[in-house]
Amino acid sequence: MRVLVTGGAGFIGSHTVLALLEAGHEPVIGDNFANSSPKVLERLEQIAGQPVTCHEVDLTDVAATDALVADVKPDAVIHFAGYKAVGESVEKPLMYYTNNLDSTFAVLAAMTEHGVEKFVFSSSATVYGPDAPLPYHEEYEPLRATNPYGWTKAMIEQIVTDVAAASPGFKAALLRYFNPIGAHESGLIGEDPSGTPNNLMPYIAQVAVGRREKLGVFGDDYDTKDGTGERDYIHVVDLAAGHVAALDHLDTMSESARAFNLGTGQGTSVFELLHAFERACGKELPYEVGPRRAGDLPVTYADPTRAREELGWKAEKTIDDMCVDTWRWQSANPNGFGG
Numbered sequence: 393m394r395v396l397v398t399g400g401a402g403f404i405g406s407h408t409v410l411a412l413l414e415a416g417h418e419p420v421i422g423d424n425f426a427n428s429s430p431k432v433l434e435r436l437e438q439i440a441g442q443p444v445t446c447h448e449v450d451l452t453d454v455a456a457t458d459a460l461v462a463d464v465k466p467d468a469v470i471h472f473a474g475y476k477a478v479g480e481s482v483e484k485p486l487m488y489y490t491n492n493l494d495s496t497f498a499v500l501a502a503m504t505e506h507g508v509e510k511f512v513f514s515s516s517a518t519v520y521g522p523d524a525p526l527p528y529h530e531e532y533e534p535l536r537a538t539n540p541y542g543w544t545k546a547m548i549e550q551i552v553t554d555v556a557a558a559s560p561g562f563k564a565a566l567l568r569y570f571n572p573i574g575a576h577e578s579g580l581i582g583e584d585p586s587g588t589p590n591n592l593m594p595y596i597a598q599v600a601v602g603r604r605e606k607l608g609v610f611g612d613d614y615d616t617k618d619g620t621g622e623r624d625y626i627h628v629v630d631l632a633a634g635h636v637a638a639l640d641h642l643d644t645m646s647e648s649a650r651a652f653n654l655g656t657g658q659g660t661s662v663f664e665l666l667h668a669f670e671r672a673c674g675k676e677l678p679y680e681v682g683p684r685r686a687g688d689l690p691v692t693y694a695d696p697t698r699a700r701e702e703l704g705w706k707a708e709k710t711i712d713d714m715c716v717d718t719w720r721w722q723s724a725n726p727n728g729f730g731g
């Protein structure tokens with residue numbers, strides 16, 4: 393299948409482009425590099441040993457997005473493009489709602505105009521909100537979020553569901569990611585957040601490489617196995633494979649839109665991840681326990697049963713794999729794609 397991958401130069405998008413190539417699909421990237429580097433394209437070509445096509449486009453530009461879809465003539469769209477920093481979304485809600493919703497409207501309109509009926513959306517476990525029982529199950533309602541970024545995911549899930557229901561033949565998979573970490577085993581591509589990392593793994597990796605002095609642990613007084621927050625970390629290569637499985641599943645799906653958790657079903661604490669990373673990089677890493685971060689939940693993890701039964705997909709890689717692969721990427725690229 394020819395697959396338009398919006399946001400394909402980003403962390404999860406770039407790994408998915410490789411997974412698509414490996415599966416014999418033909419990915420075409422659409423990205424404006426708002427939060428990614430064009431250098432990722434050379435790296436993808438180096439790993440894949442073949443050219444990777446990319447169009448630089450702002451997807452909030454309706455005419456440009458229509459022209460892109462008319463030009464590429466994809467069989468399917470995987471829609472990653474969007475802003476994703478929780479804290480920034482609280483400070484600049486309009487920027488988040490405008491960018492994430494307008495780009496989705498433009499993509500869906502272009503798909504409708506040009507008869508493209510397969511859609512895979514990059515959603516998040518954040519749509520379960522603060523009250524869902526553990527483990528998180530796809531049937532849980534109502535979706536809600538605790539910040540504008542999360543609300544854009546919940547809103548887009550609703551929009552896609554409505555558009556799919558109104559368009560005979562349209563099939564959409566809504567993929568709810570848990571906590572993607574790790575990197576491709578080549579060490580050539582990986583996560584490269586701009587500024588100070590908001591998320592745990594890139595922060596630990598930057599401490600290990602000497603860019604940050606120490607990890608701040610956001611609370612050790614939760615009712616969890618060691619007092620620190622537990623999350624369902626998933627290797628980005630497993631996550632990428634989940635997208636290919638979802639794409640291949642769309643034809644046989646009876647619903648017009650369906651949500652799937654992409655997680656492992658296992659919770660790992662902050663200290664467990666830190667110690668696994670210490671094993672991977674061969675040194676102790678400094679940390680300091682501080683107060684809880686506002687809005688954090690003690691524990692989140694997936695019920696991954698639906699993806700296993702319906703997509704035939706499950707996460708294979710361990711926490712140690714995730715740390716070894718992140719360290720390979722970060723140590724070879726201490727400043728990410730910035731050289």
Ligand code: UD1
Nearest residue numbers: 478516518571590591592595608609610621623662687688
């Ligand atoms: C965060 C977002 C979520 C988003 C996800 C993407 C918040 C409140 N939630 O989730 O919406 O979809 O990232 O992966 O930001 N921690 C520290 N020190 C740090 C950073 C994190 O102790 O410097 C702890 C946190 O308290 C948490 C765990 O590490 O217990 C994981 O945090 P993080 O990587 O930010 O992910 P989430 O909070 O799950």
